[in-house]
Amino acid sequence: MKGGVWVRRGCAAGWGLGRVTLAIAVATATASLGGLPGPAPLADDEDDVVEVVEASRGLAPGVLEQLAGAFDEEELRRALRFSPLPPPPPDPTNAVGDDPRAARLGQRLFFDTALSGNGEVSCATCHQAELGFGDGRPLSRGLDDVARHAPTLWNVAYQRWFFWDGRRDTLWSQALVPIEHPKEMGGDRVATVHHLAGDPRLAAAYEELFGALPDTRALPAHGRPVPDDDDHPHGFLRPDDAEVPEHGHDDHPHQLGWDQLDAEQRLAVDQVFANVGKALAAYQRRLVSRRAPFDVFVEGLRTGDAARLAALDAPAQRGLRIFLNSHCHLCHSGPAFSDFEFHDARFPPLDPTAPDDLGRWGGVPDLVGNPFRGDGPFSDAPGLPESAKAGYLLDGAGLPDHDSRYQFKTPGLRNVATSPPYGHQGSLPDLAAVITHYSTLSDAPPLKGHVERFFVPAGLVPEERADLRAFLESLTDTDIDAEWLAPPR
Ligand code: HEC
Numbered sequence: 497m498k499g500g501v502w503v504r505r506g507c508a509a510g511w512g513l514g515r516v517t518l519a520i521a522v523a524t525a526t527a528s529l530g531g532l533p534g535p536a537p538l539a540d541d542e543d544d545v546v547e548v549v550e551a552s553r554g555l556a557p558g559v560l561e562q563l564a565g566a567f568d569e570e571e572l573r574r575a576l577r578f579s580p581l582p583p584p585p586p587d588p589t590n591a592v593g594d595d596p597r598a599a600r601l602g603q604r605l606f607f608d609t610a611l612s613g614n615g616e617v618s619c620a621t622c623h624q625a626e627l628g629f630g631d632g633r634p635l636s637r638g639l640d641d642v643a644r645h646a647p648t649l650w651n652v653a654y655q656r657w658f659f660w661d662g663r664r665d666t667l668w669s670q671a672l673v674p675i676e677h678p679k680e681m682g683g684d685r686v687a688t689v690h691h692l693a694g695d696p697r698l699a700a701a702y703e704e705l706f707g708a709l710p711d712t713r714a715l716p717a718h719g720r721p722v723p724d725d726d727d728h729p730h731g732f733l734r735p736d737d738a739e740v741p742e743h744g745h746d747d748h749p750h751q752l753g754w755d756q757l758d759a760e761q762r763l764a765v766d767q768v769f770a771n772v773g774k775a776l777a778a779y780q781r782r783l784v785s786r787r788a789p790f791d792v793f794v795e796g797l798r799t800g801d802a803a804r805l806a807a808l809d810a811p812a813q814r815g816l817r818i819f820l821n822s823h824c825h826l827c828h829s830g831p832a833f834s835d836f837e838f839h840d841a842r843f844p845p846l847d848p849t850a851p852d853d854l855g856r857w858g859g860v861p862d863l864v865g866n867p868f869r870g871d872g873p874f875s876d877a878p879g880l881p882e883s884a885k886a887g888y889l890l891d892g893a894g895l896p897d898h899d900s901r902y903q904f905k906t907p908g909l910r911n912v913a914t915s916p917p918y919g920h921q922g923s924l925p926d927l928a929a930v931i932t933h934y935s936t937l938s939d940a941p942p943l944k945g946h947v948e949r950f951f952v953p954a955g956l957v958p959e960e961r962a963d964l965r966a967f968l969e970s971l972t973d974t975d976i977d978a979e980w981l982a983p984p985r
């Protein structure tokens with residue numbers, strides 16, 4: 497932010513996006529997102545600049561009266577805590593996280609099906625912009641069906657933990673999982689190095705950022721360390737009943753390739769692989785949504801500007817009140833509408849006869865044992881306390897917290913209307929179903945884990961449910977420079 501204004505589209509300062517493209521971006525972005533509702537237009541929209549409304553500014557005098565008693569003062573003060581969303585927090589473990597060149601390389605890789613084992617699957621297969629960066633399916637499908645729902649990537653840069661079960665602690669180490677997962681992309685890290693080295697454009701972009709690629713002539717075509725639970729669905733392992741699959745991956749062709757490498761070659765391959773993750777993270781850090789009609793409304797609360805207060809219609813305002821007075825805001829807290837923590841919100845399983853998904857309980861050991869951790873050798877800031885968050889997760893006996901069973905990460909709610917279905921298995925088809933779930937808990941599975949004491953049925957009547965939905969829909973701002981939504985030319 498500078499000079500008392502902030503650039504609205506293409507967004508945060510330092511991203512190096514020229515303002516010249518902005519006006520065009522508005523039209524094309526909306527078109528390519530299939531006509532999803534954009535934010536309410538503002539009077540000064542043409543300039544693409546709006547007055548800064550400082551987050552520190554409190555309620556404007558008289559705003560309570562302007563809203564004609566729809567809220568009390570405490571409710572409005574609470575509403576201020578949800579907006580504006582600041583720029584994404586820096587990621588010290590990724591030195592290129594905010595480097596525009598890395599974002600471009602990451603963008604190319606995001607749409608690149610050559611990273612997959614069969615040459616047909618890319619990140620964008622399951623994270624499609626027009627489907628809210630999800631895939632619209634309950635359970636995701638790559639080379640095979642996977643056991644969880646693809647979450648949105650909007651505002652993923654604000655998260656602390658990644659995956660529904662938090663089994664990665666950085667955005668860059670997350671990206672390495674789907675590339676090698678046999679049911680997602682089925683690729684491998686040695687083939688990834690060959691792909692970069694074999695494509696002059698990718699190689700040049702890579703080497704400009706990270707230095708020379710290793711000599712690939714000495715490498716086998718494929719190779720990765722194949723874990724014991726390779727094609728077992730994540731989080732379904734039960735650490736207590738020792739239902740660990742037999743070893744049987746020693747003769748996997750990827751393992752045989754990996755076995756051919758010496759320690760130095762493995763390190764070089766892992767370094768390239770980590771850098772691929774860092775470029776993919778730099779791209780995903782651009783997928784930010786910060787100025788939905790709700791944010792315009794909060795600007796109205798701080799300025800008293802009647803036009804901005806009108807950004808939320810009466811049902812959405814009533815829905816906001818419900819949100820602020822029920823338990824929703826205790827977990828979906830702060831401007832990203834997430835506490836970035838894990839809870840059992842008692843979402844129903846997609847298939848009640850399938851084995852339980854233990855969520856966070858399975859994610860913790862997977863994270864702790866992972867070499868690409870934020871405090872590991874491939875991190876750019878292994879010594880910083882914020883990189884070492886994974887180290888605090890196990891109790892004295894080396895086990896995850898017992899209460900973490902059945903817990904899943906609190907998703908952010910910005911743009912939530914654009915990415916049905918919902919929950920870790922996509923078992924709730926639309927927002928109405930989610931709200932009915934919270935209202936009654938009549939679809940909740942039998943209680944097996946730890947549930948917070950405040951987590952009781954919200955008891956909303958049908959009119960209130962419709963209002964709450966209108967509020968959730970007012971969190972939509974899919975306005976993003978269209979050039980990020982396809983592979984770079
Ligand atoms: C086969 C479909 C599929 C592909 C391909 C895929 N993903 Fe995902 N993605 C998922 C699913 C499913 C999850 C949730 C899995 C879980 O939590 O266990 C997920 C989770 C994520 C998350 C975590 C988001 C959060 O809030 O925690 C990120 C980030 C992500 N994917 C990025 C990527 C990137 C980058 C690629 C390409 C390298 C990719 N995905 C490829 C399906 C896919």
Ligand code: HEC
Nearest residue numbers: 823824827839841843904905906907918919920930934954
């Ligand atoms: C105890 C913490 C908690 C409370 C209270 C809570 N949520 Fe959630 N919410 C979560 C968690 C955790 C999930 C993911 C659940 C899962 O996947 O099993 C979630 C998922 C959601 C989703 C689906 C998002 C997606 O991308 O799949 C929506 C929408 C939602 N909550 C809205 C609400 C509303 C509205 C309320 C209040 C009526 C509420 N939540 C109360 C923690 C909470």
